[in-house]
Amino acid sequence: MITEKEQLVSFVLHLADDSLVLGHRNSEWTGHGPILEQDIAISNIALDLIGQARNFYQYAAALKADGATEDTLAYLRDAMDYKNALIAELNKGDWAVTTLRQFFFSTSKFYLYQQLQNNSDTTLAAIAEKSLKEVTYHLRWSAEWVIRLGDGTDESNARVKTALEYLWPYTGELITPASYEQAQPGIDFAALKKNWTNHVLQVLEQALLTPPVNDWMQSGGKQGIHTEHLGYLLAEMQYLQRSYPGCEW
Amino acid sequence: MKLIFLHKYHYGDIPGENTGNATTSRPASTEWPLWEVFIRSKQGLDHKHVGSLHASDAAMAIENARDVYTRRQEGISIWVVESKHIHAADPAEAQSLYDPANDKIYRHPTFYDLPDELTHI
Numbered sequence: 203m204i205t206e207k208e209q210l211v212s213f214v215l216h217l218a219d220d221s222l223v224l225g226h227r228n229s230e231w232t233g234h235g236p237i238l239e240q241d242i243a244i245s246n247i248a249l250d251l252i253g254q255a256r257n258f259y260q261y262a263a264a265l266k267a268d269g270a271t272e273d274t275l276a277y278l279r280d281a282m283d284y285k286n287a288l289i290a291e292l293n294k295g296d297w298a299v300t301t302l303r304q305f306f307f308s309t310s311k312f313y314l315y316q317q318l319q320n321n322s323d324t325t326l327a328a329i330a331e332k333s334l335k336e337v338t339y340h341l342r343w344s345a346e347w348v349i350r351l352g353d354g355t356d357e358s359n360a361r362v363k364t365a366l367e368y369l370w371p372y373t374g375e376l377i378t379p380a381s382y383e384q385a386q387p388g389i390d391f392a393a394l395k396k397n398w399t400n401h402v403l404q405v406l407e408q409a410l411l412t413p414p415v416n417d418w419m420q421s422g423g424k425q426g427i428h429t430e431h432l433g434y435l436l437a438e439m440q441y442l443q444r445s446y447p448g449c450e451w
Numbered sequence: 452m453k454l455i456f457l458h459k460y461h462y463g464d465i466p467g468e469n470t471g472n473a474t475t476s477r478p479a480s481t482e483w484p485l486w487e488v489f490i491r492s493k494q495g496l497d498h499k500h501v502g503s504l505h506a507s508d509a510a511m512a513i514e515n516a517r518d519v520y521t522r523r524q525e526g527i528s529i530w531v532v533e534s535k536h537i538h539a540a541d542p543a544e545a546q547s548l549y550d551p552a553n554d555k556i557y558r559h560p561t562f563y564d565l566p567d568e569l570t571h572i
Binding site: 237238239240242243246339342343346350 | 504522
């Protein structure tokens with residue numbers, strides 16, 4: 203029997219892992235952005251996400267109350283313990299993959315945090331309220347990039363089309379709740395799905411893009427079944443703590 | 452005697468060693484235009500020039516300005532203007548433009564007694 207508290211811990215860890223993993227992926231652009239200004243923009247977003255992840259990890263550690271800290275949760279869990287959606291762990295790809303992924307991801311977080319900020323769990327509500335301001339900007343920034351690329355040059359259009367074909371099968375997981383999500387009170391996942399779909403279709407239309415007709419969807423990340431990409435990401439991210447336990451700087 | 456008229460230069464286009472935009476080797480069509488950024492640090496103060504950046508259009512320029520120049524809470528309002536719309540005086544004419552004001556101290560309002568309550572003068 204899974205207790206209510208275990209469900210809540212899973213839910214909070216899922217939110218934390220989502221933000222940490224995508225934050226880490228985005229941080230791979232630092233120093234490699236297509237132009238200085240966008241290098242800073244994507245790095246800012248990466249930092250926002252890692253900041254959100256820290257809040258969620260701290261809350262999860264407090265809930266677990268078994269000696270876990272934000273650091274042990276981030277650096278000492280294996281891939282199968284990670285509950286992030288698959289779309290967050292995919293390689294950063296080109297700028298089209300990165301911005302389109304951010305757009306899909308931020309749209310789902312935007313509508314989720316909007317609901318969560320009124321949640322009866324006051325800690326979750328507070329984190330959601332703080333994160334929502336950041337996510338609102340991520341959503342605006344990424345949607346504008348999707349539109350620019352789609353309605354841009356032949357090359358940008360072709361690239362974002364390829365990115366759309368690649369990413370689309372991973373979007374289903376963003377709007378399909380896992381059991382530990384459904385167990386949380388006060389979240390209307392049907393509304394989340396509806397809002398997500400409406401906004402995404404509206405932006406894609408502006409970007410002269412149509413989603414693929416094949417709507418078969420990948421899943422598993424939220425249950426700890428990941429793509430091969432997450433292992434490499436964790437190997438890099440956790441290397442220091444694994445090799446030099448307790449290392450600080 | 453040759454009269455020197457004011458020449459208009461685009462910002463960054465000042466000739467000679469002061470040339471600011473030496474990055475015109477790539478074709479103009481692939482180069483994003485340069486924008487000047489003005490930030491108001493708090494309500495009631497003026498927008499101040501803080502720097503420049505590249506962006507494809509005004510919307511992106513404002514977002515880039517937000518990311519580049521307001522990361523540490525520097526501002527509450529952003530203006531951007533494309534650099535080509537700013538015209539600058541020629542530094543070579545500085546003598547004739549600014550030096551004549553040197554010995555005209557009567558233009559400074561220093562001969563008034565100000566009440567103590569007045570600040571920011």
